[in-house]
Amino acid sequence: MKFGATRKMMMLLALVLVVSIVGVACGSKTKNANTGGAGNAPAATGNTGDTTAELPELSLGLLPSIDAIPFIIAHEQGFDQKRGVNLNIQTFKSAKDRDVAFQAGKVDGLSADLVAISIYNEAGLNVKITSTTFGEFDLLTGNNKIQDVKDLKGKTVILSKNTSTQYTVAMMLKQAGLTEKDIHITEVPQIPTRLELLKNNKADAAILPEPFVTMGKASGLRVLSSTNQAQVNPFVLAFPQSAIDAKPEAIRAMYAAYDDAVAYMQSHDQKDYIDLVIKEVGYPETLKDQIEVPAYIPANQVDVKEVEAAFAWAREQGLLTKNITPEEVISDVQFQK
Numbered sequence: 001m002k003f004g005a006t007r008k009m010m011m012l013l014a015l016v017l018v019v020s021i022v023g024v025a026c027g028s029k030t031k032n033a034n035t036g037g038a039g040n041a042p043a044a045t046g047n048t049g050d051t052t053a054e055l056p057e058l059s060l061g062l063l064p065s066i067d068a069i070p071f072i073i074a075h076e077q078g079f080d081q082k083r084g085v086n087l088n089i090q091t092f093k094s095a096k097d098r099d100v101a102f103q104a105g106k107v108d109g110l111s112a113d114l115v116a117i118s119i120y121n122e123a124g125l126n127v128k129i130t131s132t133t134f135g136e137f138d139l140l141t142g143n144n145k146i147q148d149v150k151d152l153k154g155k156t157v158i159l160s161k162n163t164s165t166q167y168t169v170a171m172m173l174k175q176a177g178l179t180e181k182d183i184h185i186t187e188v189p190q191i192p193t194r195l196e197l198l199k200n201n202k203a204d205a206a207i208l209p210e211p212f213v214t215m216g217k218a219s220g221l222r223v224l225s226s227t228n229q230a231q232v233n234p235f236v237l238a239f240p241q242s243a244i245d246a247k248p249e250a251i252r253a254m255y256a257a258y259d260d261a262v263a264y265m266q267s268h269d270q271k272d273y274i275d276l277v278i279k280e281v282g283y284p285e286t287l288k289d290q291i292e293v294p295a296y297i298p299a300n301q302v303d304v305k306e307v308e309a310a311f312a313w314a315r316e317q318g319l320l321t322k323n324i325t326p327e328e329v330i331s332d333v334q335f336q337k
Contacts, residue, residue: 055081058250059088060237061098061107064282066210067133067235068111070261070296071254072280073273079260085253091280108247109239111135113164114302114310117238117329118320126241128331130251132302134294135235137168138213138226141205142198149176149225152183155204158197160189164234165207167313171232172225211283211291218287234310236302244333255334259298266296301335 062068071089074080080087090107092098095116102110111133112120120127139149139157146152149172159165170180186203188194191212198206199219208216217223227233244251265273270293277283283291307326314320 055084055086056247056250056253057086057088058109058247058254059090059107060254061101061110062089062091063095063098063111064091064093064280065111065135066277066281066294067135068280069277069293070134070258070265072276073264074254074257074261076273076276077261077264079257079264080254083253083257083260085250085257087254087257108243109237109251112236112238113234114236114307115162115164115167115234115314115319117236117307118311118314118324120238121324121329122320122322127238127329128241128244128333129236129238129302129307129329130244130331130333131237131255131299131335132233132306133235133237134296135209135233136213136227136294137165137207137209138216139169139172139205139207139224140198140213140216140221141224142201142221143204146204146224149173150178152176152205152224153178154182154184156184156186158186158188158194158203158206161185161187162317162319164310166317167234167310168227168230168232169207170313171309172230175230211281211287214283214287214290214292218290233303233306239331239333241331244331248333251333255299262296262298265293299334302330304330 060071062071068089068091071087075087075089090101092101098107098110101107109130112127113135114129117127117129143155146155152173157169159169166180166185169183173179173182186197188197188206191208194206194208195212195216197203198216198221205224213223227235239251270291274288274291274293277291277293278285278288304326307329311320311324311326
């Protein structure tokens with residue numbers, strides 16, 4: 001029995017390493033940012049160089065995706081420092097690299113998704129959702145006979161199994177009156193490879209994040225649905241409970257700076273920050289005029305119903321066996337439950 005339990009834990013931890021939101025071909029890089037907080041978070045005053053060293057540090061493990069942009073702009077514009085926290089943003093080229101850093105204690109929090117949250121907690125990691133984030137997956141096709149999601153019946157769809165991409169496709173199919181059994185799934189974890197296979201007619205559809213959606217549309221692919229259109233949002237920011245207990249003010253400061261960044265983007269022309277988006281997300285410079293930056297909104301807490309739906313799917317897949325409720329994985333460090 002002891003061996004069986006140990007083996008199960010090892011398998012679950014292995015699953016944590018392969019859970020992926022996006023895995024884009026972009027180098028891992030570390031930045032020092034300073035984000036600040038709401039409520040009782042102190043505002044930075046005096047000389048910038050002196051105060052930065054005195055600010056509490058909060059490290060984030062992010063992926064080069066659109067949900068990271070407000071955090072990065074918060075640093076680039078100095079909103080973090082003004083709010084009173086030194087945010088150390090570490091951007092990883094893949095979710096696997098991010099998870100390795102997270103498990104090694106090198107980052108306090110991380111961009112994640114609801115399927116990953118179920119796996120983390122199944123494995124005994126007390127990881128809590130502190131907010132939703134603004135990510136997006138699109139379901140693309142190059143098959144002219146497929147005009148709607150319902151047309152995917154009997155067709156081949158590329159995704160990464162046991163991840164939020166598979167969950168997203170499952171929800172899109174459900175809305176179209178189909179199930180995962182109605183399609184043929186081809187597992188391809190590598191995002192660039194998915195796009196190339198789809199462009200070369202090796203599959204009928206694929207689920208992709210930015211910048212590969214824009215790259216795909218530029219090559220003639222069409223969007224069948226998206227997380228936005230399907231009103232499915234698996235994207236979250238999460239921290240282990242230990243970090244929440246140790247740095248609550250720093251986390252609240254981070255969200256204040258995040259909202260400052262959103263306000264900045266709402267009040268400025270896209271050209272004022274598009275170069276930063278291209279650099280951080282990995283868009284080709286040639287597609288600069290085709291990039292559609294999301295209409296970001298202030299930070300907010302995840303919808304309980306979203307967590308319930310994702311956890312129900314995770315149970316169906318055998319990823320979650322524990323009786324974990326949404327309330328148990330949602331933190332009120334910033335937003336009340």
